[in-house]
Amino acid sequence: MDNLPKGDFLESSVSPNKNYTVNAYLFGGNATTDYAIRCEVVYNSSGKTRNIYWNYHEDTVDMKWIDENTIDINNHRINVIDESYDFRDDL
Template sequence: MDYFDDEAVKLEMQRTKRKVRVVLFSIIFLVICFIGYGVYWTFWDINRLPKGEFISQSSSPDGHYTIKAYLSNGGATTDFAVRVELVTNTNTHRVKNIYWNYHEQSAKMVWIDNDTVEINGHELNLPYEKYDFRTH
């Protein structure tokens, strides 16, 4: 009686090779995703912008939101930029950057309604929209 059937061995080898391929492709995919997120986080994440010097702030008509504008000076090699952060006036006081524009030194902020603000000609519906000159 032969315990090692050639067909069974070939079938088991194919299954093993398939499992190894799936594991390798999964690892490669995860590494690529990790590197991609690292590049995004390093160069494009709007929440990693420099703090800057406070310019002004404005609250929404219903008082639910406050926006604060900051002037960022990159030094001799870059121009001024304006960063605006949104503060949600609830128990959490969540803060996030909603506006980043290069070659600006002031921030004209006009509330259109309770959830819409215009900053230097760019209209944003809060809290979900944001403006970043690098992607527009």
């Protein structure tokens, strides 16, 4: 997940405690590939980022914070501290 394409910015969502920001990006959608969504978490205290979500065949994003550390991205629950979702793991 470290070398994913950047994509075009869609939206951001800030955690309830303001410790994290999740940014969503749209990638692809040309003649040979379908759209994909990439999300990164920004650890606001340090400014460090980490990819936490990569899913193919999606062109919209729905993000909802479940609690201080857990976000639901398109029906995938992710703890932003140490979890991620990559569709390729399901293949």
